[in-house]
Amino acid sequence: MSDRLTLETIASLVPQGARVLDLGCGDGALLAHLQATRGCSGYGIEIADDNVLACVQRGVNVIQLNLDEGLALFEDQSFDVVLQIDTLQHLRNAETVLRETARVGRMGIVAFPNFAHWPNRLSVLGGRMPVTRRLPYQWYDTPNIRVGTHADLEVLAQRNGLQILDSFGLHNGRLQRFLPNLLASTAVLKFSR
Amino acid sequence: MLIAQPQSMTFDASLPLQSGASIRGYTLAYETYGRLNADKSNAVLICHALNASHHVAGVYEGQPRSEGWWDNMIGPGKPVDTDKFFVIGVNNLGSCFGSTGPMHVNPDTNKVYGADFPVVTVEDWVNAQARLLDALGIQTLAAVMGGSLGGMQALSWTLQYPGRVRHAVVVASAPNLNAENIAFNEVARRAIVTDPDFHGGHFYEHGVIPKRGLRIARMIGHITYLSDDVMNEKFGRELRSAVAGTAREGYQYTTQDIEFQIESYLRYQGDKFSEYFDANTYLLITRALDYFDPARRHDGDLSRALAAARCKFLLVSFSTDWRFSPKRSREIVKALLDNRRELSYAEIDAPHGHDAFLLDDARYMKLVRSYFQGVAQELAA
Numbered sequence: 001m002s003d004r005l006t007l008e009t010i011a012s013l014v015p016q017g018a019r020v021l022d023l024g025c026g027d028g029a030l031l032a033h034l035q036a037t038r039g040c041s042g043y044g045i046e047i048a049d050d051n052v053l054a055c056v057q058r059g060v061n062v063i064q065l066n067l068d069e070g071l072a073l074f075e076d077q078s079f080d081v082v083l084q085i086d087t088l089q090h091l092r093n094a095e096t097v098l099r100e101t102a103r104v105g106r107m108g109i110v111a112f113p114n115f116a117h118w119p120n121r122l123s124v125l126g127g128r129m130p131v132t133r134r135l136p137y138q139w140y141d142t143p144n145i146r147v148g149t150h151a152d153l154e155v156l157a158q159r160n161g162l163q164i165l166d167s168f169g170l171h172n173g174r175l176q177r178f179l180p181n182l183l184a185s186t187a188v189l190k191f192s193r
Numbered sequence: 194m195l196i197a198q199p200q201s202m203t204f205d206a207s208l209p210l211q212s213g214a215s216i217r218g219y220t221l222a223y224e225t226y227g228r229l230n231a232d233k234s235n236a237v238l239i240c241h242a243l244n245a246s247h248h249v250a251g252v253y254e255g256q257p258r259s260e261g262w263w264d265n266m267i268g269p270g271k272p273v274d275t276d277k278f279f280v281i282g283v284n285n286l287g288s289c290f291g292s293t294g295p296m297h298v299n300p301d302t303n304k305v306y307g308a309d310f311p312v313v314t315v316e317d318w319v320n321a322q323a324r325l326l327d328a329l330g331i332q333t334l335a336a337v338m339g340g341s342l343g344g345m346q347a348l349s350w351t352l353q354y355p356g357r358v359r360h361a362v363v364v365a366s367a368p369n370l371n372a373e374n375i376a377f378n379e380v381a382r383r384a385i386v387t388d389p390d391f392h393g394g395h396f397y398e399h400g401v402i403p404k405r406g407l408r409i410a411r412m413i414g415h416i417t418y419l420s421d422d423v424m425n426e427k428f429g430r431e432l433r434s435a436v437a438g439t440a441r442e443g444y445q446y447t448t449q450d451i452e453f454q455i456e457s458y459l460r461y462q463g464d465k466f467s468e469y470f471d472a473n474t475y476l477l478i479t480r481a482l483d484y485f486d487p488a489r490r491h492d493g494d495l496s497r498a499l500a501a502a503r504c505k506f507l508l509v510s511f512s513t514d515w516r517f518s519p520k521r522s523r524e525i526v527k528a529l530l531d532n533r534r535e536l537s538y539a540e541i542d543a544p545h546g547h548d549a550f551l552l553d554d555a556r557y558m559k560l561v562r563s564y565f566q567g568v569a570q571e572l573a574a
Contacts, residue, residue: 043536
């Protein structure tokens with residue numbers, strides 16, 4: 001989900017000048033974009049050495065941390081926005097980190113691959129796990145250890161008492177508000193405590 | 194090859210120390226590499242740890258094996274690039290490599306200081322370093338950098354002189370020593386102090402050196418600088434007899450001679466150290482480590498203590514470092530985050546324990562290189 005249009009769409013959800021924590025920030029492209037175009041500040045969190053290096057090369061503040069160990073470094077409501085873009089599906093403690101996202105940020109934004117996107121449904125109906133542009137991995141070597149749908153994400157958020165501020169899909173970098181659980185490859189949830 | 198030239202500067206004005214004592218007429222040994230730019234904005238100060246010195250990088254003329262202690266990190270084209278930065282290494286007060294220390298004469302008594310050398314702290318060293326920078330005409334450091342005890346000095350710089358530091362690079366360090374760490378220091382100090390050749394710290398006038406104590410102090414230190422894994426990989430249970438070719442194979446059934454290779458290594462390191470290091474310096478520097486605790490003046494609240502810092506930070510720790518563990522670096526990270534300071538933090542998964550900060554790990558080197566490229570870009574902007 002690293003294409004430019006998606007990045008810009010996600011960035012447009014972040015208020016101007018916001019203090020941002022980007023959980024699983026990858027090479028820091030989104031944070032760099034937010035800093036350059038929206039006057040944001042903040043930090044990325046990454047576990048992978050090469051991504052930490054890439055962030056430092058870009059001049060993005062990065063903290064090397066295993067998110068599955070929680071966000072104890074961060075105080076309650078200490079960020080305007082906590083981003084979790086294509087991160088949740090890699091986390092062992094996905095539910096805890098979702099709660100932590102809402103604790104640390106006044107607003108949380110989670111985006112992750114929607115398994116209920118119709119091509120995936122078709123594939124499973126045909127008896128096979130989907131391999132798509134959005135989910136390009138074979139079932140036996142996927143880094144996505146949490147597989148869920150847009151609807152599942154909403155249910156999880158509600159079950160944790162989170163207030164859903166907005167919920168929509170993203171497909172090919174564009175907003176998908178009509179039947180996002182069916183028509184969008186990416187689920188996006190905006191929420192607060 | 195970078196040729197290093199040791200220099201020194203003497204300060205007549207008295208330096209007030211944290212203890213309430215003061216020191217006057219002292220000399221600081223230092224080296225510089227690279228060129229100070231016209232607006233004097235490209236200076237990088239390197240702070241040394243326990244047993245190092247101002248000889249940070251390069252070699253001395255005609256001595257090809259005299260590399261500085263951080264020569265892999267600092268030099269032309271290296272992560273801290275002396276083609277871009279003016280790098281300064283300073284030997285701390287109380288040390289034994291050229292700056293005024295316990296082996297020198299106290300101008301107030303005309304006697305060798307010995308055990309009467311005033312107790313110096315990290316804060317005192319930073320004040321002395323600041324005076325050297327004043328004399329060199331450097332108001333602001335592009336960066337201050339150090340590992341271990343050197344990292345403590347770098348951190349202290351950001352609190353004592355927040356307006357004079359743009360970046361701090363704090364490697365394998367801690368906001369203070371925990372009880373276990375103080376305990377190791379105390380064992381080392383007792384080894385020295387109880388050596389009959391120590392003479393209460395006034396061994397110079399007896400013409401002896403408490404080498405036994407120094408050896409044991411160094412052996413203890415060495416154990417704590419390595420990780421269990423590395424020590425096992427390097428030495429394991431290998432016997433000296435397997436290497437030395439003794440008449441009898443296997444165990445020699447001796448309690449006092451060297452049996453295992455690790456013993457041979459530790460004794461060698463201890464012997465080497467006792468030849469060049471000063472016993473009083475060892476006591477002073479380990480005490481400076483023990484005393485460092487910027488949170489102390491703030492009821493133990495590190496976040497409040499670090500509120501004074503203004504600069505950007507790079508912090509690095511190493512996964513197998515149990516003497517200055519990643520957990521301790523994360524405490525600094527947390528306190529800086531509480532103060533909304535700009536920082537990056539990397540936890541390098543390296544096997545070498547505390548020693549890793551001096552070794553070539555590609556990820557570590559690249560990270561520091563990239564960070565300093567950013568510092569250089571800021572200077573150019």
